[in-house]
Amino acid sequence: MIKVTCFGAAGSVTGSNYLVEASLGTKVLVDCGLFQGGKEMESRNGEDWGYDPKEIKNLILTHAHIDHSGRIPKLVKDGFRGRIITSPPTAELCEVMLLDSAHVQEMDAEWRTRKNRRQGTKDIEPLYTTQDAEESLQYLVPMERDRIIDVEPGIKARFRDAGHILGASTVELWVEEKGKETKIVFSGDLGRHDQLIVKDPFEIADANYLLIESTYGNRLHRTFEESKAELLEAIKYAVSHNEKVIIPAFALERTQEILYLLGEFSRARQLPHIPIYLDSPLAIKATEIFRKNKKYYDEAARAIVEQGFDPFAMSNLKLTPTVEESKKINTQRGSAIVISANGMCTAGRIKHHLKHNLWRPGASIIIVGFQAQGTTGRKIVDGAKTVTLFGEKVAVRAKV
Template identity: 40%
Template sequence: MKITFYGAAGEVTGSQHLVETERHRFLLDCGFFQGHRAESREKNEHFLCDPKDLDAIFLSHAHIDHCGNLPGIYKAGFRGPIFCTPATAEIAEIMLRDSAKIQAEDARYLSKHIKGSHPPFEPLYDEDDVEMVMKRVETLEYRETHELDRGIKVTMYDAGHILGSALMRFEIEDEGEIKRLVFTGDLGRRNMPLLHDPFPLQGCDILIGESTYGNRTHPPAPDVKHHLERIIHEAFKNKGKVIIPAFSNGRTQQVVYYLNELVNENKLPSVPVFVDSPLSNRLTKVYERYQHLLDATAQRTLMDDDNLYHFPGIRYVQSREESMKINDLDETCVIIAASGMCESGRVTHHLAQCVSDEKNIILIIGFQAQHTLGRKLVEKQKYVKIFNKEFPLRAKVEKINGLSGHADIVDMKWWYEHLAGDEGINHTFLVHGEPDSAQALAESIRDICNESPIIPERGQSFEV
């Protein structure tokens, strides 16, 4: 068996891993490279494997760095099946259509602003390509074993990362020997709201495992309900607004879930809550359809409340006109809007209206990359630039840490040690992590590996 790493090797983007046996060639994930425009474009345009020769693609989950280039590989000639869970299939289609829309908007903008004889910018794919590739999708339920042709079986288990995310265990017959290969995709955390803990597999010959936070420990999951209750009461007292920039997939649904609990417990004043993101709204409908996949705590809540994402006072905003009217409100309200790092989307309009009023509170609930507006708010800079205009930052800025959906070193060690059991793991490849994180994880799990863990570089191949 030969494994070649084409993405998320020494980095945390562009997840793509090729597995080749004497009879099969399949890809684990087909993610978008994200980063500097020119470099990412080059990687996303050119596949290092031949898409026409692939038998299948197995998709771990629907984050863009794992699924984002499925339409691109279809355009390049791939015509095999794409296997994933039903929830991942629905979320992936929404995310890919949104990606195609953003690419079209970017291409129009760049084409207008290029200088000289540069050819027009073109999107990597469009919505027609998304529609065609989604026809290749075949869904597998958790713990349902699927036999792909002769000599290869796959079973998917809950990874606990986002709704529908999957750990994959393959049983592969190659040269007369059965080998057990496990691919983690992105491994989730234990004891987080809504989602199950990652399913503890046991027994593995070959591991392709993520290492995103292999060198750090997350702070304990915060008492988000308590923070939300306190912040909303403070804003209500001051007649201000609460602005919550939130990622559309996962983080928005977490916040709404907590607000629903607070409303049911009569712990909040009567204030309207606006979820102002068409993408978040579409994704929340998927979460509603798959509430049966949520954890035991959510299931107990569902016994008394048939929908975790609806409560008196919440409104899911669709049109731009509705969104603009929120800014005219002269009363306390909660506005949850994308994007999570405040760089684009409707949240930027709300921030422009609210950032200079000391009555308002901006609640940051996710990681903010360097140089983003979200990071500048967290740093409480005196002035922030929105729409190329400087605004004094007078609103109160609060931050809740510890809501990451990725396992940290403690959860990774727990899961990898359980996987190794008494036999150990013969071949371990650590991917989806910066070099420092991957190296730290390699050191911490070395004693459960029969051979030293390998941190592959992009394009490297290994015979196992």
């Protein structure tokens, strides 16, 4: 009997983690993501796995977003020593994503420990460390798409394009038992058919069982052209008030899409020539990986490259990897576009930019990604009059 157990992303959006078990005793994991979206949800990251990581020989990873990959270092810390099978771009992106996540875990534990010591309570251990993340990278096994591979005795897999982000895959899994083959499909996160940079999702014709993501299953998206027009209008609004445009964006894919669109506006002379800051060390590293993986672009992105343009560069784009460069942005008055992480406004440099600009009536805050319940970004989207940043209430007066 084949058994599939959801240990995450069921009843919630984040924490993707699925265990496939066959009667021969073979076990395969699909994804191993962090739970995100407020303290209650994030507390689940430290809970028992529900299985023994030492018994898992293969983990299939659909893509590099942290809600799908972010608990891999903890899995290794807890005894996993198997293969992490994924696409080549995902393997590259995990090298920067997991190390960055480990740094966040360490910083958060250090901050909470200082707070606890003042209150006379116990120190906090990070969920995992940079060393754990570095150790986990050795288990990454890149596999190209569109070829069937043997995962375990009686279990085969194939990656197909999922769109969504660079390297993202839908997984076809075939499990053979007593001469009968059962096909299980894990969609991973699916992109839209008009999505920038990456190819459209591959349409899989058949499956016995399908596990499909439904993050936006209860809503209709605006058309792509409407979203583009809204972005340009928000930029022009802030420029007309001599204020800044603040864009909280996930470092992976969403940031590159925004850069791609700004480049398109710039080449069409639709964009005012104002400074554009990419203020996220992780996004800067991820963008470089995008540049290296042109063969995974869609036709439109490849055409831009063939015309001699870099889809992610403009003459007025400034990269600010250091803390000093980041702080300097908020000392400069006048219009500018600031792209910073994280995308849900719960951590990172974006919190500083919101603190300096959220209360300014002429500024624009552009929300470009999913905002989980309990996050600062979700509160802003839901129309909160104030949000708390660094322990201080900040009025929401900017245009959202």
